[in-house]
Structure formats: C-alpha cells, structure tokens
Amino acid sequence: MKLYLKLILCFYVVLCNGAITAQEPTDCIDAVIACGNSQLNLDVDGVGTQELGVGVNCSSQENNSVWLKVTTITSGTLGFTIRPSVADINEDYDFFVFGPNVSCSAIGTAIRCSTTNPVQAGLTSNFTGMNGSSSDTSEGPGANGDSFVQWLDVQAGETYFIVIDRPIGRSAFWLEWTGTARFADPPVNDADTSGVPINLESCDITAPFNDGFMAFDLESNTSNILGTQTDVTVTYHISESDANIGINALSSPYTNIANPQIIYTRITNNTTECFDLAQFNIRVNIGPDFRPPSDYVICDDLSDGDDTNGRAIFTLSSKTSEILNGQNPSDVIITYHSTLTGAELGIASTILPDTYYNSIAFNEEIFVRIQDAFNPDCVSTATLLLVVNPASTRIDHSILQCDEDGFLDGFTLFNLNEANAILTNNVDNLSTKFYVDAARTLEITTPDNFANSSNPQRIYVEVINNVTSCITDAELTLEVSVTDTFDTDITTCDDDGTEDGFYTFNLNDADDAIVNGLPTDLDITYYPSYNDALLEQNSLENFYTNTTAFAQKIYARVENSNNCYGISEVNLIVNALPDIEAETFTSYCLNFFPTPITINAGVSSANILDFTYSWSTGEQDYSIQVNQIGTYTVNVTNSTTNCTKTRTVNIEASNIATINAIEITDASQNNSIVVNTSGEGVYEYSLINVDGTTNYEYQESNTFENVKPGIYTILVRDIKNNCGVVPQDVSVIGFPKFFTPNNDGNNDTWQVFGISSAFQSETIIFIYNRYGKLLKELSPLEEGWDGMFRGQHLPTDDYWFSVLLEDGRIFKDHFTLKR
Known part of the structure; x- marks a missing residue:
C-alpha cells in the first residue's frame, strides 16, 4: 500500500547561513516526525545550522531546507517522489538521505542524494526522488543525472533523516512515499x-x-x-x-x-x-443580528396640555419591526431600558413601559436589549434617541382686501400667501397650508388666487416645519373693504436721450394724487396688472420703465397696516418731442452781404401753428432772416404737451474764389495750367477756349494737362453755396509744326499761337530759310506768313523762326512748309 505525505512549505531564499527561530525543522534535532498518512503544513525558511558534511553530498549544502525523520515498522523498500506544486521547470528541489539509525550529532554523509538542476540537465519535469528503476545512489550537481536515484532496502525499526532542500524557486511540494516499507500510524482525532x-x-x-x-x-x-x-x-x-x-x-x-x-x-x-x-x-x-434603530422623532403637541415642554408620549414597540429588519419576531426578545447596564444585564427595574412619556425634555437616550429567545446569554444592545421637536408658535392673522372687482358685494380675490410672513413669524424653514374647514381636510390648492365665499371668512392654517414636519394650527380671517383711492396720471416728455416712447418713471410721483385727502400713513405699492395688485404679486420697483411705448396703465395698491384700502389706476404717459431735425448746417455767401438768408425751426410733419418758437436771437417766429455766420438755436415747444426740443442751425461762411496765381507751362510737349485759389467756399475749375468751346468741363482738380496753345478763359465756381463764378483769361504759347498755303482755308498761314492784343502783343517774329536768310518779320497781330517771298511762292522745305516774346522769352525752332 502507498502512503502519502503532503508538505506545504512557505519559506524564502536566504543568501547566508544562520540560525532561525528555535524548533523550526531546518535542523536535524528539530526534524518533523513523518508517519503514515500524515499531513504537514510547515511555515519555515532558512537553513538553521549548516549540517551537510563532506562526502557523498552531491556537491551541495543546505539552501532552504526542511528535515524529516521516518521510522519503518516493516522491512522492504523505501522510496519517494517530490513533486513541486508549480510545474515551472525552473523550480529546483534537491534531497539528501542519512541513516540508518544515526544521531544528529553524528549524522555522517548522505547515503542517497540528488542535486540535479532540471533545466541544465534538459529534463521535461522538475520531479525528484528515489525509485526502483534508477541504479545510481547520488547525482548532480547541475547537468549531471536525471533527478532520481536508487531507493533503499530497509529493515523494520530503522530510522532515517531526509533533508528536502530548495535552491531555486518558491513553491510548496507534495511528497509521495513509494516502495513496500511502512511507517507507524499517527494517532487519530x-x-x-x-x-x-x-x-x-x-x-x-x-x-x-x-x-x-x-x-x-x-x-x-x-x-x-x-x-x-x-x-x-x-x-x-x-x-x-x-x-x-x-x-x-x-x-x-x-x-x-x-x-x-x-x-x-x-x-x-x-x-x-x-x-x-x-x-x-x-x-x-455577539448577540442577535439587528438593524440599529433610527431616532424616534415626534412633535411636541397639546396631548399633555403643553406643546412647549419638549415632552410627549412615545410608543416604543413601534420601533421593533425596524430593529428586527425582517427577522422572525419569535426568535428574539426586545425590551427597552432606561440605562445601558440595565439593557446589557436584563435588569427588570430598568425596563420602560411601551407607552412612554419621556422624562428628559426634547432629547432622551434610552437603550434596547435584543435577546436570543433560545439562549438568554446571547444579547445585543442598541441606543435609541427619543426626540421631541418643538412646535411653532401659533400666530393668527387677518387680511383686509379691497373690493376692486367692479362689484361692491364684499367678494373678491385674495393671495393667502401674503399672510405667510406673519403666520410663520418670519422663521426660515416654515411653510403653510390653507384649508376651508376646521378639520383641515379640504385644502385650498390655489392660495395665491382664492375667492372668498363670505365676508368675513375664516381660513384654517397649518404652519409646517419643513425640517421636522411638525405642524402648528393657526387661523386666518379674510375681510373685504369698500374703501377707495384715486386714479391718476404720470406724464413726461420723451427727453431721456432716446425718443422711443419709453421712459424711467419715479412711481412715487403719483403717491400724493392717489391718496389726496385720505388718512396719512397709507402704504402704496405698484403692480403691472389689476390681478397682481389684488393678489399682491409681481410688485414693481419705484423706478420703473414702461413696457408699452408712449402709454401704459399700471395699478397702485394702497394699504393700511397691510390691509387693502384701495386700488388705483395709474396711466404712464410719454409725450413725443416735436418732430424736428435737431441739427442742420447751411452756408452764407459773404460776397452777398448784407443780403440775408432765411432759416427756420424745421418742423417736419405737423402744423407749424401747433408749436411756439424761441430763437437765440430773441425772435419767436417759425423762420428768421440772418446775414451773419455762426450758430443759432431755436426751442420748439408743443403747445398741447408743452414738450420742447431744441434745433441748432449752424451757418458757415462761403464765398467766391480769390485767384491768387496762375502757373502756366507752355511752348512744351505738355502744356499745363495750375490755378491757385483761396476762399471760404468749395471750388471747381473749368477751361474755355476763346472761341467759346469748352476744353475742360468743371473738375475738382485745379490743374489742366495737355493744353493746346491758344487763348483761354479759366472759370472758378463755388459749389459749397453757389456763391458765384470767377473768370480769368490766360494765354498758352505754342508754335505750329507745319502749314499748307494752298488757299483751302486750313493752315494757309503760319503764326505763333497764344498771342493777341491782350497777351504778348509786343512780340517780334523772324522767319529764315535753311541758310539763315531772313524771309519775313512778323507782328503777332498780323494774319501770319503765307509762304511768299518778294511775290514768289517758296517751295516745300523746312524753315526756321526766332520769337522774342514780350515777356522776354526767346524761342527758336523750325517748321515745314508743304505744298
């Protein structure tokens, strides 16, 4: 029969030799006795005392070892297989066997050992041990061997020591005994x-x-x-x-x-x-299972005649189901005690009655005993806090409302929520519910829009603490007053800088008119609608901007000590300013002085007779005449609304131009004229030929380019205010390049352009042939040279001229006579 020994070892590699905790089986003297069918679970590490001596020890010593001691009770063969619990081939186990019948002090050398490394030896498993198929008695280290050696032939009563060592790895192992020898059986449980x-x-x-x-x-x-x-x-x-x-x-x-x-x-x-x-x-x-009870909270009430003393009646058993949390009630016994010791020890005198009137006001701690019904010694205890929440102070109130619905019958709408501040005494976390019956079963679901059914009428109120849910009863009395106040208007002009029909009113400006002749100390609040005023909701700020342009009706609620005295209509009226152009500009021609011009108040779309006028000149007519530049203002006032708007008329100076200089570039490839002017106007320039044809239409530029030779008139006109045109004649000198004296009416003579009796009239002109012979001396006022010399027609050829202008300039050049 095979016997198995299971050893589970949890030990760690130690790099140096040394002692370990006393009695751990890392030394021979502390070896674990291994018997048949025993199981071992060892928590060891280290090597204790290094005890492997010289000789057949497979060239190794202890690394992390455990010593076993076995004694046979029958003869036979002794073998075993060590199986690491981890199949990783790197887990390396060695073993050494000493005996038979040796002592720890003279252990001798190993009679069997294996220190083969399975990786180095190329093995497929990391098992090691002794068996009947091996013939060697020792092997290793490293690559030597196959990890198994020959088992032992043993006799009954022999004792052996087996050292199992683990140089590499951390896993536990199984030890399986093989062979025929048996060990003594251990005791049994x-x-x-x-x-x-x-x-x-x-x-x-x-x-x-x-x-x-x-x-x-x-x-x-x-x-x-x-x-x-x-x-x-x-x-x-x-x-x-x-x-x-x-x-x-x-x-x-x-x-x-x-x-x-x-x-x-x-x-x-x-x-x-x-x-x-x-x-x-x-x-x-530690006692029966239970759920710790939550605080037992009730509200102070009048059941004991006093709702302010913090004491009330508790039914303690009402917490039992919560504590049981679904357990069978017959499995536990629950009692409530005044002291913790009483609950722990089950002292009867500390047990509280189920209907309990707390002895400590507002907050009292009691104790719960939860006892196993079948084992009185098994007890759990818990704390239970009894809390009495205080009730709110009862405050009754009344509301006096105006009968402003058009029927003086004592019936109108109330906003019951207006009473909340007094009913709750302005305490946070208090809310209200309103009922029409004393039993408080018929709740008013729209308290902000409640129509009374009698005058007066009593409303029944619950004042609720939103934190504790405690309720205090109160009463609210509704009364309808038939007093009244006065309607009025607040009128203003749309003079806030934006003419849109909207204006920020100070509503208090209507106060005096609303309560004129009424008792003093009345309070006035303004609302956007009649219903808002009646129900006191959506009140307006004192400074209010109308939301409907030009005209809007709002409502004023007048109260006497928070009771309605009357509701008045207040018309907010924004009158438009006169429809005029606020500012305009015009010009006055200084050259027309003292002739005046007319300016007016600029009314656009109304009858000018509907307004009055006040000019800065003192005049009061719609239009006035002026002949001075400057700024004039006129206040235009609507005779009906008395709204005024100011118009400013700015009169700027204008004038005809003053020609300061004319710069002429002539007798060139690009003749030009530049006109330099000054004046208060804005000017344009034109150039007209002496024959009246326009060479250049009016233009903004004061420069004319590519001007043909000739006599011209420059025109400068004012376009700012049409103050007039200033003319100026000019001459542009030029010389013809050819002429054709064939009597066809075109270019029959040659003469210098741009000369007249008004311009360069004293000029002298000389004409020469190509050899320098003087052919003709001309006056600029003559018709011109006709190509004749001493009655003879000169031939086609180039001829030369010399011109001495009256202004001293001299020009010499040539031209062509063509026939």
Missing part, C-alpha cells in the same frame, strides 16, 4: 470518527459585551479528541505550522484573537512521536 462536534461557541457574557472576545476552555475538547487512545498528548496551537512543528502550545482558558478563529490541534503518540493534526473553530456570539 476520535471526534471525527465518533461524529462529536468540537467547535466551541460562547455568547459574549463579559464586559464589554459586544467586542467579540471571550475566554474558552480548549481542554474541554481533549477527551473527545482522544477517545479511548492512550499514551497520546493533545496540544492546541494558533497556526498549522506551529502544530506541525510542535511549538507555542496554547494554555487554557484561552481568549480568542479573532472572531471566529481556527484552533489547530496536534495529537502526538508519546512513544513513536507520530502525530496528526485536527482543527476546530472558536466563535463568540
């Missing part, structure tokens, strides 16, 4: 066989009663675990590792450190030292 439960549970009966910690008698399980076994010791441990190693046994009674908590039991045969492990739970029952 008789409670498993007999079916006796060994879990321990206790109610939390020591103060504090709800912390989950209690002292347990662990030894109460010993007899159940032993059963009929003898020569066996039972010990109790916090961890499975401690139980495997046999260290840190717990004493009894033992107070748990967690709730619930596992206790590990080591059952050891005192002769063979074989052991087995068991476990059980210890649990502290």
